[in-house]
Amino acid sequence: MPLKISVIGTGYLGATHAAAMAELGFEVIGLDVVPAKVELLAQGRSPMYEPGLEEILRRHVVGLPDSTGRLSFTTSFAEVAAFADVHFICVNTPQRPGEYACDMSYFDGAVDALAVHLDRPALVVGKSTVPVGSAARLAARIAELAPAGADAELAWNPEFLQEGFAVRDTLHPDRxxxxxTSERAEETLREVYATPIAEGSPFVVADLPTAELVKTAANAFLATKISFINAMAEICEVADGDVVRLAEALGHDERIGPKFLRSGIGFGGGCLPKDLRAFFARAGELGASESLQFLREIDSLNMRRRASMVELTREALDGSLLGKRVAVLGAAFKPETDDVRDSPALNIAGQLHLQGAEVSVYDPKAAANAKAVFPTLRYADSAVSAAQGAHVVLHLTEWREFQELDPAALGEVVSRRHLLDGRNTLDASLWRKADWTYRALGRPRA
Incomplete structure (x- = not known):
């Protein structure tokens, strides 16, 4: 009989994974402990903005017009245990309050709640990013709690989703x-991923610790590459170099490549910063803190980019933020998402506001989430509205909409034509031609 799948936790990762598994032809049940989220998903609506996700939900959620009926949602662990053969756990693993280490309480709670209902052979698959060594501990916990005993097995299958491209990355993964720990588990996961494997996605089989390490190692490498080019921007700033041309030249080296070499205000989001910190915290617990000491400087450099943009804004306003009008274009941590978790853009907007500036923020998708975090900021319904009377405009999230702005038209509504490009994606010559003063960290002033 075809495998049936459950997905526990329906945030960015879980909601997308559940919908994608239904798209691949499986019967799927998604679980969340928040009834309102379950009700929303059961209507074919996504609790977050993710391109393409709602289309797949509407195509498969049971009870909707013309739906395949392959996807349903519940709050009951007993129901998912009775329904599914494979259980993907996709719950949040945030940073512990006041610490760098990972908070495993949500994941541990999900395992405990599920395991007690596993009374027949089942494969529990961890997808969340966790400290290395967690899988072995959780496997022992499942064997202890599950009525099926050793027939309730644990595997690890790390996720590599990019927000904004999560549907594509799930249906057509790059690996x-x-x-x-058994051939049965491998065969089961080969069956789950038969379609992308047939399309050519590499299938890498590893032990539990290595599988856990893959995601954290990948994030650490990406963070290092981003922070390297931002460090070069700091050098260019004092040496009067151009970090954009520097990155272009480096990117032609096939050993380096151009991806993640765009300098700016740094990385953010709900994964990269906290995963980086959890990684070096775990290394310390294992007695290998020196191995990842460099990641602490990566984290520090990344946060320094935000402070640098605040100071660049102060410089543009002749040394004082007090009472000055600042337009901020972007609140999400990256384009094509409404996620503002640890967003550099929103953090910079908040710092400017707290230091006396009158800040007006516009984001095409993230305004509601941003307002929940920083309700005292002013939120506009368009870039033009945000820029009304502004003494300086900050470009902090690289939405395509902002790249298509007309500099001359925007110049008609501001008090001063001064643009700070925090993402180095706008055409400097185009803005300067429209009499804007254009500045970006690590680039020549003219």
Whole structure:
């Protein structure tokens, strides 16, 4: 009989994974402990903005017009245990308050709640990013709690989703990594991913610790590459160099490549910063803190970019933020998402506001989430509205909409034509031609 799948936790990762598994032809049940989220998903609506996700939900959620009926949602662990053969756990693993380490309480709670209902052979698959060594501990916990005993097995299958491209990355992954302890688990996961494997996605089989490490190592490498070019921007700033041309030249080296070499205000989001910190915290617990000491400087450099943009804004306003009008274009941590978790853009907007500036923010998708975090900021319904009377305009999230702005038209509504490009994606010559003063960290002033 075809496998049936459950997905526990329906945030960015879980909601997308559940919908994608239904798209691949499986019967799927998604679980969340928040009834309102379950009700929303059961209507074919996504609790977050993710391109393409709602289309797949509407195509498969049971009870909707013309739906395949392959996807349903519940709050009951007993129901998912009775329904599914494979259980993907996709719950949040945030940073512990006041610490760098990962908070495993949500994941541990999900395992405990599920395991007590596993009374037949089942494969529990961890997808969340966790400290290395967690899988072995959780496997022992499942064996202890599950009525099925050793027939309730644990595997690890890290996720590599990019917000804004999560649907594509799930249906057409650039690699599938599985950590397993038996041939049965490997065969089951090969069946789950048969379609992308047939399309050519590499299938990498590893042990549990290696599978856990893959995601954290990948994030650490990406963070290092981003922070390297931002460090070069700091050098260019004092040496009067151009970090954009520097990155272009470096990117032609096939050993380096151009991806993640765009300098700016740094990385953010709900994964990269906290995963980086959890990684070096775990290394310390294992007695290998020196191995990842460099990641602490990566984290520090990344946060320094935000302070640098605040100071660049102060410089543009002749040394004082007090009472000055600042337009901020972007609140999400990256384009094509409404996620503002640890967003550099929103953090900079908040710092400017707290230091006396009158800040007006516009984001095409993230305004509601931003307002929940910083309700005292002013939120506009368009870039033009945000720029009304502004003494300086900050470009902080690289939405395509902002790249298509007309500099001359925007110049008609501001008090001063002064633009700070925090993402180095706008055409400097185009803005300067429209009599704007254009500045970006690590680039020549003219």
């Amino acid at each position: 599938i990594v599985v950590g397993v």
